[in-house]
Amino acid sequence: MSTYLILAASTFISAIIQATMGFGSALILLNVLPFFFPLNKAIALMQVSMLFLNLVFSIIYWRKIRWDVLYPALIPAAVCGLVFTLGMFFGVRILKKIEIRFLRKLIYAFIGVNGVYIIVRQFL
Numbered sequence: 001m002s003t004y005l006i007l008a009a010s011t012f013i014s015a016i017i018q019a020t021m022g023f024g025s026a027l028i029l030l031n032v033l034p035f036f037f038p039l040n041k042a043i044a045l046m047q048v049s050m051l052f053l054n055l056v057f058s059i060i061y062w063r064k065i066r067w068d069v070l071y072p073a074l075i076p077a078a079v080c081g082l083v084f085t086l087g088m089f090f091g092v093r094i095l096k097k098i099e100i101r102f103l104r105k106l107i108y109a110f111i112g113v114n115g116v117y118i119i120v121r122q123f124l
Helices: 002-021 025-035 039-060 067-097 100-123
Strands: none
Touching (some): 002 025, 002 039, 025 039, 039 067
């Protein structure tokens, strides 16, 4: 029961953050879900919940949508959505084949290199 309560609370908090700031819900959920699910399932569950959350926001704020701004962006958004969907499809398959230790080392290396780059960039 406490697991469901933690998941519900984290989802609720992430939805509040998404509603007030416009981003950040995935960051909150992706920090909580891997404690309860394998990483590949946590990512897929987060994507489904974000899709549902954005659908709910679209329904709630339907009348406030500026269609004159939205229409020119629909084709690039559809292309990006297709590319993102294909990336998720192949990404999940790659994650199933990679050992979690290697993935952690890869993430740590990326964070370390990025940190060094940010520090060095200030002096250039």
